[in-house]
Amino acid sequence: MAETKVTEQDVMYVADLANLELTAEEKGRMIRDLNSILEHIEMLNELDTSDVPPLAEVASMFAGPQVDAGGRFAYAMRADEARPGLPHETALAGAPESDGVYFKVPKVIEK
Amino acid sequence: MKKIELLTIDDVRDLIASKEVTATALAESFYGKIAAEDEKIGAFLTLSKGRAMAKAAAIDQMAARGDALPPLAGVPVGIKDVLMTRGVRTTAASKILDNYIAPYDCTAVARLESAGAVVLGKLNCDEFAMGSSNENSGYKPVRNPRDLSRVPGGSSGGSAAAVASGMAVAALGSDTGGSIRQPAAFCGVVGLMPTYGRVSRYGLIAFGSSLDHIGPLTRTVKDAARVLQVIAGRDSLDSTSAEAPVADYVGEIGKSVKGLRIGVPEEYFGTGLDDQIRAAIEVVMDKLRAAGCELVRISLPHTKYAVPTYYLVATAEASSNLARFDGVRYGHRTEHAQTLSEMYRRSRNEGFGTEVKRRIMLGTYALSAGYYDAYYLKAQRVRTLLARDFQQAFTRVDAILTPVTPTPAFKLGEKTEDPVEMYLSDIFTVTANLVGVPGMSVPCGNTREGLPIGVQIMAKHFDESTMIRIAHGIEEAQR
Numbered sequence: 001m002a003e004t005k006v007t008e009q010d011v012m013y014v015a016d017l018a019n020l021e022l023t024a025e026e027k028g029r030m031i032r033d034l035n036s037i038l039e040h041i042e043m044l045n046e047l048d049t050s051d052v053p054p055l056a057e058v059a060s061m062f063a064g065p066q067v068d069a070g071g072r073f074a075y076a077m078r079a080d081e082a083r084p085g086l087p088h089e090t091a092l093a094g095a096p097e098s099d100g101v102y103f104k105v106p107k108v109i110e111k
Numbered sequence: 112m113k114k115i116e117l118l119t120i121d122d123v124r125d126l127i128a129s130k131e132v133t134a135t136a137l138a139e140s141f142y143g144k145i146a147a148e149d150e151k152i153g154a155f156l157t158l159s160k161g162r163a164m165a166k167a168a169a170i171d172q173m174a175a176r177g178d179a180l181p182p183l184a185g186v187p188v189g190i191k192d193v194l195m196t197r198g199v200r201t202t203a204a205s206k207i208l209d210n211y212i213a214p215y216d217c218t219a220v221a222r223l224e225s226a227g228a229v230v231l232g233k234l235n236c237d238e239f240a241m242g243s244s245n246e247n248s249g250y251k252p253v254r255n256p257r258d259l260s261r262v263p264g265g266s267s268g269g270s271a272a273a274v275a276s277g278m279a280v281a282a283l284g285s286d287t288g289g290s291i292r293q294p295a296a297f298c299g300v301v302g303l304m305p306t307y308g309r310v311s312r313y314g315l316i317a318f319g320s321s322l323d324h325i326g327p328l329t330r331t332v333k334d335a336a337r338v339l340q341v342i343a344g345r346d347s348l349d350s351t352s353a354e355a356p357v358a359d360y361v362g363e364i365g366k367s368v369k370g371l372r373i374g375v376p377e378e379y380f381g382t383g384l385d386d387q388i389r390a391a392i393e394v395v396m397d398k399l400r401a402a403g404c405e406l407v408r409i410s411l412p413h414t415k416y417a418v419p420t421y422y423l424v425a426t427a428e429a430s431s432n433l434a435r436f437d438g439v440r441y442g443h444r445t446e447h448a449q450t451l452s453e454m455y456r457r458s459r460n461e462g463f464g465t466e467v468k469r470r471i472m473l474g475t476y477a478l479s480a481g482y483y484d485a486y487y488l489k490a491q492r493v494r495t496l497l498a499r500d501f502q503q504a505f506t507r508v509d510a511i512l513t514p515v516t517p518t519p520a521f522k523l524g525e526k527t528e529d530p531v532e533m534y535l536s537d538i539f540t541v542t543a544n545l546v547g548v549p550g551m552s553v554p555c556g557n558t559r560e561g562l563p564i565g566v567q568i569m570a571k572h573f574d575e576s577t578m579i580r581i582a583h584g585i586e587e588a589q590r
Contacts, residue, residue: 014475018430020223020463020472021456030469034472036529043419044493047493049492052492052493052495053492055494055495055498057320059308078347090214092250092344094212094442105439106450107451
């Protein structure tokens with residue numbers, strides 16, 4: 001990990017990636033907080049992990065005989081049978097705006 | 112009949128079976144208690160009275176016919192508001208889901224109800240389960256029933272407070288880094304986080320998918336076993352739910368702990384641990400020794416790296432999981448947007464609270480081009496080291512005993528200014544989530560100020576049985 005310090009520019013770039021629009025006040029606090037958290041996280045650099053494999057989830061490591069040789073859940077697979085899904089009306093019921101068939105959003109493509 | 116705040120699951124079932132009380136009358140009594148007391152505690156966000164009374168009436172009909180009653184018949188329960196409840200408002204304590212009505216049931220909730228439980232309502236928590244004090248709720252903080260100036264812990268603070276104050280017999284919570292166990296310890300109740308994969312996560316609003324667990328908060332170890340018995344097991348709707356057979360957890364209650372080897376990791380007893388908590392855990396160790404357990408000093412050498420590892424993994428997963436809240440299909444949509452892009456950004460900015468934004472930002476940063484290897488991948492490698500610590504330890508011991516929290520419940524406002532200080536309050540709980548082992552918090556006394564102290568038992572993957580047996584041994588030793 002480099003001696004990275006999060007700048008205002010970084011915060012604006014990351015907010016853009018995360019689809020957030022921070023106010024000026026939030027931006028200031030975010031710079032302070034992210035720097036303080038990342039400073040704590042620097043501790044991980046004390047460890048040499050060059051020969052250590054990453055672990056993304058534990059189930060494939062510990063679930064025992066249920067796991068196939070590929071490290072994948074054997075039981076994650078099921079028969080490809082049609083099942084009832086969420087009815088159309090129910091799926092649209094929580095939408096801020098819909099026309100009864102589709103979700104409606106502001107115009108995407110400008111002329 | 113006992114006071115309702117003392118009732119256990121078996122008490123409720125027996126009272127209804129013997130027709131001493133009806134499920135309907137009991138549910139009414141709990142709603143009465145909530146109306147009288149919850150204003151000062153703040154545990155409930157939404158009451159589901161229609162659904163509760165319909166279920167209670169169905170149980171009463173069964174009792175009237177003399178049918179055999181299911182294991183949780185008529186038991187009034189509360190559900191953390193990150194769990195979906197069909198037809199009932201489900202907010203994750205976030206303004207972004209203020210008006211959201213869940214279109215389906217979480218599997219764990221459906222199983223509780225099939226076993227007879229009466230769902231009273233939805234419980235307050237930190238927004239999207241992100242927090243250690245319940246002060247990050249988008250609605251209101253929860254107060255600790257033992258001392259209203261203090262936090263109940265988080266993120267399942269409403270679950271712990273409702274059970275501790277007797278506004279529910281049992282509650283479901285979720286635990287991503289300690290969110291069942293830490294509030295259980297702060298409020299003086301039992302909190303059980305099962306093995307990763309033991310309980311289906313279907314219908315849990317996702318925070319960190321490789322770390323999230325659903326589990327019970329109850330007033331007794333036996334009640335926790337009863338609830339786990341009902342909610343555990345394979346669910347075809349969650350591909351990470353395990354097929355491992357569900358053991359007889361209730362059958363562990365009262366079994367002898369003699370001969371069990373219990374590891375005590377030195378890293379959990381260093382500086383920073385409150386003296387009164389240390390002393391209380393030492394008393395537990397003496398009692399277990401007296402009951403025939405062998406206490407073994409062990410080392411989990413990477414313990415101090417768990418919190419930084421956790422806050423990279425959890426936030427990276429959160430940043431991805433929370434991308435779905437964009438004002439299109441459900442939840443809050445801004446009124447101030449001309450373009451689609453503005454709509455996403457402003458809806459999210461108006462809907463999410465400070466801590467949620469902070470975590471989305473940190474997670475996005477850790478996953479972004481140029482930083483992925485240094486942060487997210489690094490954390491995944493350290494996660495392997497933490498898992499190896501536990502594998503190593505479990506070749507020598509059957510279970511591991513530690514404190515749940517470094518301090519008792521702190522005051523509201525005490526840690527809200529410094530996120531790192533707040534994160535460090537999870538120091539003894541996050542590792543179990545990273546390595547997927549079950550963990551349980553059991554009350555083991557009080558501080559001089561009367562604040563509850565919890566002891567944590569962790570066990571091997573899918574060995575909730577041993578964990579419950581030891582937990583019950585600890586509970587019994589205090590009578």
